[in-house]
Amino acid sequence: MHSFTSVFASLALLVAHALASPAAPPQFEVLFSGPLSIGDRNVLSGPFGARLNAPVLGGDLTDVAGSLVATVVPATAADGTFFPDAKLTLQWAADGKFAYLHAQGVGELGGSDLTHVHLETDSATWSSLNSRFIVGNLTFGTPDAILTVFGVL
């Protein structure tokens, strides 16, 4: 019984030592890579710092052998449901200041979608929107889509 206790104590010390050792550093391999087509870049200084945004327009991702792995497409589910995740920069007519908008939601590509809109601006005229709950409706039409922004009352 005594030897069982000392073996158990030694085993517990070994386990404790193993748990105290740092993990092995992770190793990585390239899965895929490729150039992305980026649209016009917009820079603004908002109340939370400088931001740069630009649309990702497309791109081909290949493996290390050069074989096509994937292409960048809009976030659309198999049933046609569209999950927009868009970032826009606005320049206010009132004072020339900028606003950063991040819209995420759900809808139908080519139809319309409804998004929550996170808005940041340092415009004296529009800064009250920083603390409003805002949603957007983007309805696709020709030639342009119509964006309507709503603030909760």
Ligand SMILES: *[C@@H]1O[C@H](CO)[C@@H](O)[C@H](O)[C@H]1NC(C)=O
């Ligand atoms: C967005 O607006 C369009 C045009 O008014 C309307 O037909 C559509 O139902 C709206 N979408 C949502 C999700 O409210």
